Amino acid sequence: MAQRMHLRLSPDVMAKFEDYSPEERIRAVLAIKAPNDQRFSSKFIEEQCQLREVKMLSEKSAIVTFAFKVDVYYCNGSGNLHGGAQSSIFDMCTSIALQAIGKKDFWLNGGVTRVITVNCLRPAPEGEDLLLECEVVQMGRSLALTQGVLKREKDGVIVSTCEHHKAAVPTKPGWKL
Template identity: 35%
Template sequence: MAPSTNSEALTRARAVLHAFQRLPNYVGWGLDIAKLLSVSSATVSPGPPTMTFTLPITHSLCQSLGQLHGGATATIFDICMSIALCLIQGPGFWENNWGVSRTLNVTYLGAVKQGCTVQVECEIVGYGRRMAHLRAVMRAVEEEKEGQGKAEGHEGGGKLGKILAACEHGKVAMDPKSVEVSDKVYREKTKGMKSKL
């Protein structure tokens, strides 16, 4: 069942990230990034479900100019927004998976420098049984100066800087039951049709 309170949402978000960081026998793409992530906040009300992550920008994520690599930026968004889907998961609904990417559009607005910390703010804009649309922004977390409050949703010190990258992400559910039903419908609708290829 999807979390119904913000406290439940945060607990679930941290548990899902923790489980991903410790997947047995998985050493594939993105695991090094996932191990650097931490969940700062997660909400299910009021408004759309949201989740916020923090991440230190390490040397391994940067290109030769000492800035976050564009491919790493896209992967960070992909992982964060995929994990955010745990806020809508329930029995028979986006169950046990984060779906697959249908679209991932990243706009790079500024350099993300090695050694800084960023905050990734994700929002589930809309979702249904088979598809979801999410958006996110990446901001620098600037060092806190005397007299300034800490960044909202950020556990460490510092204030949020300008938006450095933005992303829109379309996802498709891969629940075995949903896929089975969709495949059956597709086979029925295309029965007797010949390919034009």
């Protein structure tokens, strides 16, 4: 039976995570490494996803920009970024963007998806450099709305869009971020 991997922040980071700046929290999440973890999410976060910018719009709103190159691992048979991969990437990145707002006992685990809607508008071929702008539009005690826009880095043309509704949930007992 395969051993389950739980990606966690180190105890040192966890102890002061809520005191970090929005950018420091996001960088800490992106820095989690599990080299033997073969999950899609681990490969993307560890090998492709790079934080470009965190722009705070208000106390409960931010735009977080990530960059990545389309890897063959995420492509469909036509050599373009798969729509399902785009949905997963939007899910991960819009959830990580919540860390820009998170505070002690408030959204520090990213919550769970209620509804995610992705609109794929044009292909993104293997090797294409992309930017993903994730906006935390609204964030309350138990519900949040994020939006994402995936663009070609070279010309800003939109590849796909996302609307992601999230619900806050308590962290599973024994589970640490």
